[in-house]
Amino acid sequence: MSDLAILYEHPDWFRPLFAGLDRRGIAYRAIHADGLIVDPADPAPPAPVVLNRIAMSSFLRAPEHPIFFAQAVMAQWQAAGARVVNGADVLAIDASKARQLALIAGLGLAIPDTRVVHRAADLAAAAAGLRFPIVVKANIGGSGAGIVRYDTPAELAVAVGDGTVPDSIDRVLLVQEHVPVRGGAITRIETLGGRYLYAIDVDGGGGFDLCPADICLAAPGKAAVTVTRADPAPDLIAAAERIAQAAGLDVGGIEVMIDDRDGTARFYDINALSNFVADPLGVLGWDPHERLIDWLADRIAEVRR
Known part of the structure; x- marks a missing residue:
């Protein structure tokens, strides 16, 4: 059995992750959601550690999307003893903007009305x-x-x-x-293990598609998106960490914007699927995939003990 199984749907988004795992010699099994057949009575998960990489945008690529299927599968594999990264509970929050906003507001943080x-x-x-x-x-x-x-x-x-x-x-x-965003850019704070990883400012020129990954930026017809490294204030970082921990988010992004009407920082999105930023070496000076792989290696070591 492989040490790690990765359930995914998009054919291109995870090539940097797969390449990094290959370089590090970490045995993994990449499982595409299409064609996956699961026996509810099967007690064996596909690996001791399972990484969920199902995107909410998958419904845009196929009407028979795996969003709800993946929640059931992740719950089954977790019950069977696997350490599931961004498991069923996290998927349920990722799949509900209403639940995200209620969670954030419940922490005493501002959201858009x-x-x-x-x-x-x-x-x-x-x-x-x-x-x-x-x-x-x-x-x-x-x-x-x-x-x-x-x-x-x-x-x-x-x-x-x-x-x-x-x-x-x-x-x-x-x-x-509709919140008028101060400076035109929202801030996406990426977390790993409930802690701050990095942050970027994303300016979509007034559009709503702010995906900063390579494949997103290269999508035909997509409006220009500007991505720059950000250094959020400590209170914003602390708030993002609180959100990630309350959501049980193992890896993912928290999005916040500064309301130009009153200067309020309004958190509005919890994203459990992070493809990380395009051109990470140019934007950040380092590659977040290496940190993710380090973290996954630690999870694999934990389940082996």
Whole structure:
């Protein structure tokens, strides 16, 4: 049996990770979600350590996406004794912007003013107490998908009537104030083992697709995204670590923006799938994949004891 199994869906995102594991001589099994058949009565996980690399944006690439399937599989493998990295509980939070915001707010941290509904018919009523412009967001999104801005209540009402508002694969929608971001860039704070790893500022030029990885930046038709190294204030780093630890996040990013209206730092996204930044040596001066592999090697050593 391999020391490590990696469940993934995207055909290109994890090549740097696989190459790094190969260089280090760490035995692993790469398992593509498509074609995976699981016996619920099978007591054996595929490896002592399992790394979940299923992206919420997978529903954009295939209607038969593995988001909910992966939650069941990760829960089964964890119950069978595997050390699952970003397991079923983390996947459940990753797959719900509503749960993410409730977790963050429960820690006493600021979020964008938001309302959650399960019917498009309730969007206008939910937006009534918010400042326009607002955005309607799919509860499960990815790479900016399922987010539309509405500048007036009348514009939102027309979209509801026309049936053109966003939809979510779980039928949960968020209505959220559109926060004017100070300086135009959000900050993504990456964590590993619940601790700060690095941070980047991402400026999408007003767009919603802020994925900073190589494959994302090279996507056809994608608006220009500017990525620079960031050095967040200690209080922001501490807040991101609290969020990661409360979510049980082993590896992933926490996104925050500074509200230009009042200077408030508003946390708004917990992302359990981090592809890390494009050109890490140029942006950071080091490669986060090596830190991740070190951390995985430690987890493998722990389960062998």
